[in-house]
Amino acid sequence: MTPDLFGEAAPPGLHYLPGFALADEAALIAAARAVAEQAPFRVMSTPGGRKMSVAMTNCGAAGWVSDARGYRYAQRDPLTGLPWPAMPPLFLALAQRAAGMAGFGGFVPDACLINRYEPGAKMAPHQDKDEADFTAPIVSVSLGLPAVFLWGGARRADKPAKLPLLSGDVVVWGGETRLHFHGIAPLRPGSHPLLGAARVNLTFRRAFSA
Ligand code: SIN
Numbered sequence: 336m337t338p339d340l341f342g343e344a345a346p347p348g349l350h351y352l353p354g355f356a357l358a359d360e361a362a363l364i365a366a367a368r369a370v371a372e373q374a375p376f377r378v379m380s381t382p383g384g385r386k387m388s389v390a391m392t393n394c395g396a397a398g399w400v401s402d403a404r405g406y407r408y409a410q411r412d413p414l415t416g417l418p419w420p421a422m423p424p425l426f427l428a429l430a431q432r433a434a435g436m437a438g439f440g441g442f443v444p445d446a447c448l449i450n451r452y453e454p455g456a457k458m459a460p461h462q463d464k465d466e467a468d469f470t471a472p473i474v475s476v477s478l479g480l481p482a483v484f485l486w487g488g489a490r491r492a493d494k495p496a497k498l499p500l501l502s503g504d505v506v507v508w509g510g511e512t513r514l515h516f517h518g519i520a521p522l523r524p525g526s527h528p529l530l531g532a533a534r535v536n537l538t539f540r541r542a543f544s545a
C-alpha cells in the first residue's frame with residue numbers, strides 16, 4: 336500500500352500519485368481540446384455492436400479504436416482518414432515523469448487515448464491488452480469531475496478495490512499488474528470549473544513495439 340497525502344491508500348499493485356497533474360490541469364485540458372478539434376470525440380461500438388457510454392479520441396502515433404472488426408490500434412483516425420494529432424509535448428512529459436515516479440523509467444508512450452465521460456457514463460472492468468509491448472506501464476491522468484476507479488486483479492472475478500480519483504490525480508500500473516482488470520464506476524452528476532459536467536481521462540500506453 337502506498338499512503339498518500341490525504342491518507343487515502345492505493346490498492347496493492349497500483350501506483351497512486353494524487354494531484355500529480357494538478358499544476359498542469361488547465362494546460363492539459365486546453366491541449367486535449369486542441370486534439371479534439373482535429374480528431375473529434377466519438378462514441379465507438381464494441382465488436383459485439385454495443386455502443387460505449389464513453390466518447391473517445393486519440394493523439395500520438397497510435398490510436399485505440401473499436402468497431403465490428405475488433406479492438407486494435409490504428410495509425411489513422413477512421414473518422415477523418417488523417418493521422419492522429421501529434422501527442423502534445425506536455426502530455427508526453429507528464430506521462431514520462433509519472434512513469435518515472437512509479438519506477439518505470441524510459442517510458443516512451445506512442446498512444447494517448449482520451450476518454451470523455453458525462454454523468455452516467457462508465458467503463459466496465461477490462462484489461463488493456465491490445466498493445467504489442469506489455470513491459471511498458473499504463474499511465475492514466477484524471478481531469479474534471481471525480482470518478483471511482485475500480486482496481487481489480489488478474490482475474491475478472493477478483494473483487495475490485497474502489498479508489499476515488501479527482502482532477503489532477505494520476506495512477507500508474509505495470510510489471511506484474513500490467514494486465515490487471517480495471518474500470519470506472521458510473522460518473523456522478525456534478526460540474527467542474529474547467530470542464531463542466533464531464534470527466535476527461537488521458538491513458539498513455541506503448542501500443543506498437545519499440
Ligand atoms: C481506461 O481504462 O481506458 C480508462 C480508465 C479511466 O477513465 O480512468
Ligand code: FE2
Pocket residue numbers: 461462463517
Ligand atoms: Fe483500460
